[in-house]
Amino acid sequence: MQMETFGYLRQARRPGMYLALGIAMVAVYLSVTLKLNVLVPVLAVLYLTLVLARLIRNPGKGFRLGPNRIDWYTRKGRRSAALDELLSVAIGRGATGETVCVLRLADGRAVPLSGVENLDQGALMREFGRRGIRIMA
Secondary structure, X not given: OOOOOEEEEEEOOOHHHHHHHHHHHHHHHHHHHOOOOOHHHHHHXXXXXXXXXXXXXXXXXXXXXXXXXXXXXXXXXXXXXXXXXXXXXXXXXXXXXXXXXXXXXXXXXXXXXXXXOOXXXXXXXXXXXXXXXXXXX
């Protein structure tokens, strides 16, 4: 049975960030060539630095659940596990009403998934269930 990939991923490298990069570069160029007040180029360079730092670090959140593996983002980068390594998944509501999803791996780790806050609990349960993973509610 062919299963499609399910998940939610959001990274810094997307069209809006490249638009911000272009605006920052134009701001630096114009502030230097038009010889504006010293504060303007400094602020433009600071803005350019912040945009570049975000693009270089490329922080991400979310996960991708494929037919035989799951990939998720943490603060330290992307992590992966085969679906055979998942003992169970706990899906529920947090204190403020957002969806919470925690993976329990065979090596004893409990891994919370980021980016599931706005996803439907039923959809998450269906997708993990289709892949034969035990669901704890």
